[in-house]
Amino acid sequence: MAWALLIVMTLARHPPEAIPPVEPLTVCAAISLTESLEAAAAAYRLSGGGPVRFNFAGSNTLARQLVNGAPADLFISADNAQMDVAAAAGAIDRSTRVDLVENRLVVLVRPDHATIRSVRDLLDPAIRRVAIGDPAAVPAGVYARQYLEAAGLWTAMQPRLVPTSNVRAAVTALENGSVDAAIVYASDAAIAANTVRTIPLEGVGIPRVVYPAAVVERSRNRHEAVRFLAFLRSPAAAAIFERYHFTPIAR
Numbered sequence: 001m002a003w004a005l006l007i008v009m010t011l012a013r014h015p016p017e018a019i020p021p022v023e024p025l026t027v028c029a030a031i032s033l034t035e036s037l038e039a040a041a042a043a044y045r046l047s048g049g050g051p052v053r054f055n056f057a058g059s060n061t062l063a064r065q066l067v068n069g070a071p072a073d074l075f076i077s078a079d080n081a082q083m084d085v086a087a088a089a090g091a092i093d094r095s096t097r098v099d100l101v102e103n104r105l106v107v108l109v110r111p112d113h114a115t116i117r118s119v120r121d122l123l124d125p126a127i128r129r130v131a132i133g134d135p136a137a138v139p140a141g142v143y144a145r146q147y148l149e150a151a152g153l154w155t156a157m158q159p160r161l162v163p164t165s166n167v168r169a170a171v172t173a174l175e176n177g178s179v180d181a182a183i184v185y186a187s188d189a190a191i192a193a194n195t196v197r198t199i200p201l202e203g204v205g206i207p208r209v210v211y212p213a214a215v216v217e218r219s220r221n222r223h224e225a226v227r228f229l230a231f232l233r234s235p236a237a238a239a240i241f242e243r244y245h246f247t248p249i250a251r
Contacts, residue, residue, distance in 0.1 A: 024051040025224045026071060028062040030078035030139070030211065031166045032103065032185050036244035037076070040237050041228075047146040049231060050224050052106060057167035059083075060137040066091040066216060073225040076100060076213040078167075079139035090217060097214040101141045104209055106189050107144055107199040108174055109181045119148075119201060122181055123156055129179040131162045131170035140167035143207040144183040150205020185209065187245040210249070 041052040059082040067089040070239050079085040086092045109116045133141030148154040164170045174182040175193045189198045215225045238248035
């Protein structure tokens with residue numbers, strides 16, 4: 001009893017230091033990765049990893065934020081161009097840059113346009129508005145422009161195009177009836193409303209859609225960023241990405 005009383009009195013005078021909470025890893029990631037990365041982060045926690053919080057947006061927006069000094073630990077872009085922007089500004093650690101997954105472009109159309117069977121059919125007078133990511137900045141829009149130019153359709157399509165701030169905004173515009181069609185990623189098509197129909201791209205010039213990832217140069221949680229990036233390249237994460245219609249890039 002005396003020993004117990006002594007311990008209690010000692011703890012009262014010198015309470016143990018509180019264990020600081022684990023700081024979440026901050027990941028800036030292309031918005032098209034939302035569902036797959038949230039699922040991967042949940043699996044990461046179950047495997048013993050720390051908490052992860054996301055900043056999802058268009059890759060061009062994220063690259064600009066990082067160049068301007070926004071705090072983050074990991075950047076995953078929907079194209080190499082925006083990763084290059086961050087790299088040129090010294091915002092990422094170039095030695096950690098890897099190609100993570102691939103995606104592909106598709107066309108989504110509203111169900112009342114049953115005669116639309118190919119990309120060229122988007123020139124039908126019934127198709128008045130086609131949503132794409134801003135072709136001057138948003139990767140999905142840049143890819144779409146590259147394809148339409150290669151197919152010889154860009155000039156004819158321009159009057160119908162509705163640029164959006166990111167690829168998910170293009171999907172939303174189609175779902176709410178603001179446009180008749182949208183050019184988006186296959187991963188976005190997989191989570192779109194069941195009322196839309198998917199048309200694959202055809203012909204030459206179909207772009208290879210690659211998502212690079214890199215640790216942010218100013219990361220305050222570098223060890224965890226490296227660890228999470230390694231997890232995203234693991235077989236467990238590959239299975240998650242495939243479930244959301246991405247193709248993991250072999251290490």
